[in-house]
Amino acid sequence: MLKVSTYAEAMSATRTPPGPGRPVPSPDHQGCDGALSRAFGFLGKRWNGVIIGTLLHGPLGFADLRRTVGGISDSVLSERLSELAAAGLVTRTVDPGPPVSVEYHLTPAGQALTPALEALATWASTNLPAEGCRPRPADRRRS
Numbered sequence: 001m002l003k004v005s006t007y008a009e010a011m012s013a014t015r016t017p018p019g020p021g022r023p024v025p026s027p028d029h030q031g032c033d034g035a036l037s038r039a040f041g042f043l044g045k046r047w048n049g050v051i052i053g054t055l056l057h058g059p060l061g062f063a064d065l066r067r068t069v070g071g072i073s074d075s076v077l078s079e080r081l082s083e084l085a086a087a088g089l090v091t092r093t094v095d096p097g098p099p100v101s102v103e104y105h106l107t108p109a110g111q112a113l114t115p116a117l118e119a120l121a122t123w124a125s126t127n128l129p130a131e132g133c134r135p136r137p138a139d140r141r142r143s
Contacts, residue, residue: 043113046076047069047080048083051080051084052106054069055106062077062078062102089110
């Protein structure tokens with residue numbers, strides 16, 4: 001495995017052709033990690049990571065989830081929730097009511113992403129400029 005200590009070294013070691021003053025990748029470097037590529041391919045799909053991150057704090061109904069995520073259409077949210085459910089990360093619970101209510105919550109597999117998403121959030125807080133986020137509905141009530 002290629003050992004680098006900084007992001008810049010990683011980028012130069014994997015994308016810049018060898019040459020004077022540039023590191024040469026070790027012979028055991030076989031390309032990207034397939035599991036990591038699959039994880040980012042799925043979680044990096046627009047809204048998936050944000051939806052999972054939002055549900056880490058507890059179950060939400062469709063309307064509350066849409067408001068909390070912000071900027072997502074009903075159809076896209078519905079599509080992403082179906083994808084997450086098919087992947088075994090989210091479950092949909094229907095309470096027949098009256099009135100009928102639907103809640104989405106993380107499965108144990110979805111909850112297993114907590115350490116990774118918390119680490120990403122910590123990294124982003126330190127290394128990326130802040131963008132507006134909407135508070136969860138329960139958080140707004142406490143204010």
